[in-house]
Amino acid sequence: MTNAITENRIAVVTGGARGIGLAIVHWFLANGDNVAILDIDRDTLAGTEAALAQPERVLALHCDVSQPDAVSAAAAAVMAKWGRVDALVNNAGVAVFKPALETSFAEWRYVLGTNLDGAFLCSQAFGAIMKAQKRGAIVNIASISGLRASTLRVAYGTSKAAIIHLTKQYAVELGNFGIRVNAICPGPVETEMAKLVHSVAIRSDYYDTVPLGRYGATEEMANLVGFLCSKNASYINGQAIANDGGFDAAGVGLPTFRRESGLNQIGDGAG
Numbered sequence: 109m110t111n112a113i114t115e116n117r118i119a120v121v122t123g124g125a126r127g128i129g130l131a132i133v134h135w136f137l138a139n140g141d142n143v144a145i146l147d148i149d150r151d152t153l154a155g156t157e158a159a160l161a162q163p164e165r166v167l168a169l170h171c172d173v174s175q176p177d178a179v180s181a182a183a184a185a186v187m188a189k190w191g192r193v194d195a196l197v198n199n200a201g202v203a204v205f206k207p208a209l210e211t212s213f214a215e216w217r218y219v220l221g222t223n224l225d226g227a228f229l230c231s232q233a234f235g236a237i238m239k240a241q242k243r244g245a246i247v248n249i250a251s252i253s254g255l256r257a258s259t260l261r262v263a264y265g266t267s268k269a270a271i272i273h274l275t276k277q278y279a280v281e282l283g284n285f286g287i288r289v290n291a292i293c294p295g296p297v298e299t300e301m302a303k304l305v306h307s308v309a310i311r312s313d314y315y316d317t318v319p320l321g322r323y324g325a326t327e328e329m330a331n332l333v334g335f336l337c338s339k340n341a342s343y344i345n346g347q348a349i350a351n352d353g354g355f356d357a358a359g360v361g362l363p364t365f366r367r368e369s370g371l372n373q374i375g376d377g378a379g
Contacts, residue, residue: 117141118190123200125156127299131326135334146171173226183233195337196234198227199249208262223267245337248291272348279346288345295352298323319354
């Protein structure tokens with residue numbers, strides 16, 4: 109167990125039943141905090157709750173963050189159990205990886221609904237609680253895809269870029285009430301989802317392109333989130349911090365993505 113930076117805070121983590129979200133949950137628990145986990149996947153949420161086996165410190169709530177009533181109900185449940193909220197991590201996210209011109213409006217709305225609307229709705233609900241307390245921290249999980257364009261990510265990348273600006277909007281306003289709002293922008297992270305969707309060629313491209321030559325670990329993302337929620341980050345507000353092994357600094361696209369999307373068939377630009 110790590111040394112607690114502060115003790116007995118109440119943290120809310122959306123999409124917290126697996127992956128980066130679950131690593132963030134573990135960080136808060138290891139640092140003496142209580143955690144409400146919001147997740148749309150009821151079965152995975154139940155499994156995570158059972159594995160954590162800390163009913164006094166963990167509140168598992170089935171919640172679709174794209175739905176206002178569901179978010180309001182979750183906020184009420186957290187307040188009923190603990191009476192305050194000290195940290196909110198907007199981690200819930202979905203993705204559709206398709207060429208831009210093949211992405212349907214329904215797919216666009218599905219991604220924006222969860223990734224952007226969800227962050228907005230949760231920040232509204234839990235931010236209001238923090239405003240009344242005159243303290244708190246919000247961290248939004250954006251992506252390196254929100255800082256730099258990439259193929260097959262017209263909906264996902266746009267949603268993450270919007271989250272970065274949403275972060276700044278809330279930071280400017282909520283900072284007046286002692287609430288800090290920041291974002292992290294993970295690069296490629298070693299999650300179960302990445303293992304499923306990243307081919308050998310794509311992984312090789314990432315190894316070649318990321319200056320540190322590897323994927324990030326979920327714990328490395330959680331450590332940054334935890335720091336931003338802590339008193340050690342008490343003057344950091346309105347920032348989007350890339351946690352990407354130098355991927356953004358390298359500024360080179362992945363050739364495998366370009367080949368697979370057919371975008372290497374370039375015309376003369378006339379017309």
